[in-house]
Amino acid sequence: MIAHTSPRLVGLATAALACAFALSACGREVAVPAPDSPNPACEAISLPATVNGAGLRPTSEPGTAAWGEPPITWRCGVTRPAQLTADSTLLEVDGLAWLPVVAQGGDVFYAVDWPSAATPVYVEVAVPDAYAAPADVLLDLAPSLK
Secondary structure, three states: OOOOOOHHHHHHHHHHHHHHHHHHHHHOOEOOOOOOOOOHHHHOOOOOOEEOOEEEEOEOOOOEEEEOOOOEEEEEEEOOOOOOOOOOOOEEEOOEEEEEEEEOOEEEEEEEEOOOOOOOOEEEEEEEOOOOOHHHHHHHHHHHHO
16 A cells, blocks of 8 residues: 655645754754853843844853854953954944954954943854844844843
């Protein structure tokens, strides 16, 4: 006897597998390098559950976070970026100053004017090329630093 599978059933099975794969990617730990100089101010930050529609994922190091696939990564307590100079062009998002840096594979943004920190604490957000509007992720992250 030959079993016949309807196209609808095949489509549903394919959709279920795609959903399972997407959900498993969100649960996998992301290897994010540890911050250069961990800062207690970083521990007080309440990060959002989603950034740019992507869910929060577990990370390998304290002071770090990641969302989505490919992961958007966050490191709090990095050293002052070498690209930050007196004449750097900064991007203001929700009252916070960010230094945009084009990097291999995406864009990196550094929060350089964090009003709630007593001393300068730099935050690094790396956004892979897969995201069409990389600066949009800052809209979701800026409130965490206020």
